[in-house]
Amino acid sequence: MTQHIQHLYEVLSKVDGYVYPNEIELNWSILIVLYPYITGLVAGAFILASLERIFKLHVLRPTYGIALLTALSFMLVATMPLVSHLGKPLRAYEIMVTPHLSSAMAIFGFVYLWYLMVVLLLEIWFDYRRDMIIWAGETTGLKRFLYRALSLWSTDISPKAVALDNKLGYIVTIIGVPSAFLLHGYVGFIFGSIKANPWWSTVLMPVIFLFSAIVSGISLVMLVYIVITRIRKLKIDMPCLDTIASYLFYILLIDFVLEGLDQIHRIYIAEESFDVLHNLVFGRLFFTLFIMQGLIGTVIPLLTLGTLQFYKPKIQIRKAIYTIISPLILIGIFFMRWNVVIGGQLFSKSFYGYTSFKIGLIGTEGYLMAAFWLIVPFIILSFLLWLFPPWKKKEDDHEIQVG
Amino acid sequence: MPQHIKRLIGAFAVVIILFLLLQTILRPTSFGKIGHYRADAIQENKMKELHYAGSDKCTKCHEEMKTDKEVGFHATLQCEACHGPGLKHAMYADKFKDGKLPDSLMLHKPGSRKECVICHQLNAARVKIVFDTINNSMIKQIDPMKHNLVDKRNFAKLVCIECHNPHQP
Numbered sequence: 155m156t157q158h159i160q161h162l163y164e165v166l167s168k169v170d171g172y173v174y175p176n177e178i179e180l181n182w183s184i185l186i187v188l189y190p191y192i193t194g195l196v197a198g199a200f201i202l203a204s205l206e207r208i209f210k211l212h213v214l215r216p217t218y219g220i221a222l223l224t225a226l227s228f229m230l231v232a233t234m235p236l237v238s239h240l241g242k243p244l245r246a247y248e249i250m251v252t253p254h255l256s257s258a259m260a261i262f263g264f265v266y267l268w269y270l271m272v273v274l275l276l277e278i279w280f281d282y283r284r285d286m287i288i289w290a291g292e293t294t295g296l297k298r299f300l301y302r303a304l305s306l307w308s309t310d311i312s313p314k315a316v317a318l319d320n321k322l323g324y325i326v327t328i329i330g331v332p333s334a335f336l337l338h339g340y341v342g343f344i345f346g347s348i349k350a351n352p353w354w355s356t357v358l359m360p361v362i363f364l365f366s367a368i369v370s371g372i373s374l375v376m377l378v379y380i381v382i383t384r385i386r387k388l389k390i391d392m393p394c395l396d397t398i399a400s401y402l403f404y405i406l407l408i409d410f411v412l413e414g415l416d417q418i419h420r421i422y423i424a425e426e427s428f429d430v431l432h433n434l435v436f437g438r439l440f441f442t443l444f445i446m447q448g449l450i451g452t453v454i455p456l457l458t459l460g461t462l463q464f465y466k467p468k469i470q471i472r473k474a475i476y477t478i479i480s481p482l483i484l485i486g487i488f489f490m491r492w493n494v495v496i497g498g499q500l501f502s503k504s505f506y507g508y509t510s511f512k513i514g515l516i517g518t519e520g521y522l523m524a525a526f527w528l529i530v531p532f533i534i535l536s537f538l539l540w541l542f543p544p545w546k547k548k549e550d551d552h553e554i555q556v557g
Numbered sequence: 558m559p560q561h562i563k564r565l566i567g568a569f570a571v572v573i574i575l576f577l578l579l580q581t582i583l584r585p586t587s588f589g590k591i592g593h594y595r596a597d598a599i600q601e602n603k604m605k606e607l608h609y610a611g612s613d614k615c616t617k618c619h620e621e622m623k624t625d626k627e628v629g630f631h632a633t634l635q636c637e638a639c640h641g642p643g644l645k646h647a648m649y650a651d652k653f654k655d656g657k658l659p660d661s662l663m664l665h666k667p668g669s670r671k672e673c674v675i676c677h678q679l680n681a682a683r684v685k686i687v688f689d690t691i692n693n694s695m696i697k698q699i700d701p702m703k704h705n706l707v708d709k710r711n712f713a714k715l716v717c718i719e720c721h722n723p724h725q726p
Contacts, residue, residue, distance in 0.1 A: 162675065172680060251580045254593055271572070283561065306568055308561035315559050322562075 171507025180499045180511050183519045184492075185235040188527055190341045190363065191370070191491045192232045195531075197338040198371010199225040200274070200330060205401070207327045216391045217398065219544020220382065221375045222281065226274050227535035233266065235527050238518060258344050269337045273330040278542075279304075280323035284311045285547050300541065338367040345494060352427035353434070353498040358416045365409040370487035372402045377480040380473070382539070392469055395476055396462075403459035406483065410452050413490075430505040438508060439497050442489045451486010455479045608642035611635070615643065618650060622724050629725035630697075639672075639723070640664040668718035674701045697726075 165178050203221035206214040237246040254260050283305050290301035339360035346359025376398050383390045420431065435443055458479055462472065501508050514520040587596035615636040616623035626632055637643050646662050653659075667673070679700045705720070717723075 163671070166675065247583060248585060251583045252585075252588055252593070256593070271569075279565070306561065306564040308564055310560055315561065318559060318562070 168510045168512075169507060170509075171502070172504055173502035173507040173509050174504060177499070177502050178509050180496065180509070182495055182499060183239075183511070184513055184521070184524045185239040185519060185527070187488070187491045187495045188235040188524055189232065190338075190345075190495070191488055192228050192235065192527070192531070193341050194338055194363065194367030194370050194487065194491070195374050196225045196229045196232060196269075196274075196371070197334040197364070197367040198369065198373075199228070199375050200334045200371070201368050202372050202375050202398070202401075204327050204331050204334070207324065208331065211397065213393050213397045216394045217375050217379050219281075219542070219547065220379055220539075221371075222274070222278055223538040223542060223544070224375055224378055224531075224535055225371070226278060227531040227538055229270050229274055230534055231527060231531045234530070235524070238523060238527070258340075258347060261340065265337055265340050269333050273326060273333045277323055277326045277330060280319045280326065282542050282547070283308065283319055284316050285542075287311050288548070289546075297541070335364055338364045341367075345498070348498075350503055351498050352425065353431060353501070354494065356416055356419075358412060358419075362409070362412050362416060365405060365412055366487050366490050369402065369406050369409050370484055372398060372405065373480040373483040373487075376402065376476060377484070378535070380477055380480070386545075390473060392472070396466075396472070399459055399462060399472075399476060399479075402480075402483070403456070403463060406452065406456055406459065410456060427505055430501045430508075434497060434501050434508065438500050438510065439493055443493050443497070446489035447486050447493055450482055451489060455483050455486070607644050609637050610642075610644040610647040612637075614647045625722070625724040629722075631724060631726060639667050668716050668723060670701050670715055670717060673717040673723075674699070 169178055199221045202214070203218050203225065205211050206218045206221075233246075237243050240246055249260070250263060253263050255264075286301040286305040287309060288311065290298050290305065293301065342360035342363025345354040345363075346356055349355045376395065379395070379398075380390065420428065458475055462475065466472065467475075496511050499509075500511060516522055585595045585597070587598075588594070590596035591599075612635050619636075622636070626634075641664055643664050646658065646664050649658065649662055676696060677698055679698045705715075
């Protein structure tokens, strides 16, 4: 029996003050940090793509295809951190075959399916159908088969059929924008609606999640575009990058202001949970919140991108700035998710104590597992870029807009 | 309707039909019998190994402890909160009536400074919220580094139960 008592000592060494027994261990670890992060990247990348399509920002054309394929690659992996977090991952399919509408968590199945099947896949299909048919004629073997199968063995590339594709694709994009907002707003909603947790429970949560999602998605597409152009040894389209950077600046600014508003509101109303959160923010969350999310992920990018709005240095310098700033923002948003998910579990709901979080390198909830699920989307993206190279598409696509 | 749109609708229909088909096969058999969950899950949880016996079981043999405890501050504490899970100890107790139980079945006897302070350590957070429901008093708290420390070099050896009766503190 002494080992039970021994275990209790070990466990209690993680705790400061008073915590309830079920708060000592964090149930949601790094994989649950990854889930809103990855979904955010999907929503953000898609919204960047739709800027080109709906708002006719043709200067963003070079990133349109990349943004869509990036969104798809990350969407395909979005559920995997959740599945591998389950104690019994092989039972994960049960949630899919027993849908219901009574819990916010269960709604994810519907939101996810809608976004994947009705928005992303359809938009990409309408966008690439003609090209797939053309490419099927130019290739052989497996690639040819894939193009044929994916275009559902259709052969009609008459101007009328292509115009219809464009029109339908346009409609899907219009449906897609609120869907992308819904997808990520939903992730914020899950946290925001947990009223027992004062760190999460704020009506601003869906909006904050949404804007940080857009910021992270745009940064990701920017980085992917820079890397791909470098690999292909082509000249970077600077007007395109500059436009993305200015959008990034404005949305990051909105995101920063929204989060600031949320914090100011918290400080001003100073509810009974304020002291515990104050100590949390200046204690266990100081590094991840102020240094990683605040300084590295927000202030430095804001100042740099802000300066670029007034003063344009040489192309080489701008390129270097974009190459450095986009990963910084990506890191910052990762830590924003971290601060929400992990931070919300570090203090006791009694408001009288704290627990601590330690993460291992290996194991189902370790760093390696998280790194794996962050690398897989890039592998999928490489495959998708090989199969559907946006730069080989016949241009003039969206010009044939009907109506 | 153009050919490719028909095929697209067909593809969606195939996916939906496949889903419905898979649903009938993969849906756990006991799902939905009682509510929106597997009814078998209850049975499976019932089958889980038990570890704790509960105070009633303990006091069947250790009656003197019950009378001790009943009048003290620890009256509402479960025996196993301090002594650890004791179902096996209780189950096999009858079989060793005449002799002692083997060491593997013996329960832990806490009483050192390290153990009592799990509850009784000075803790600013606890003072305000934890009340003894019978006497409406707070849990007594001490600073283990200062409380009655006769021999500072031998901190670990100072045993609380030498002065306090744990069953009637």
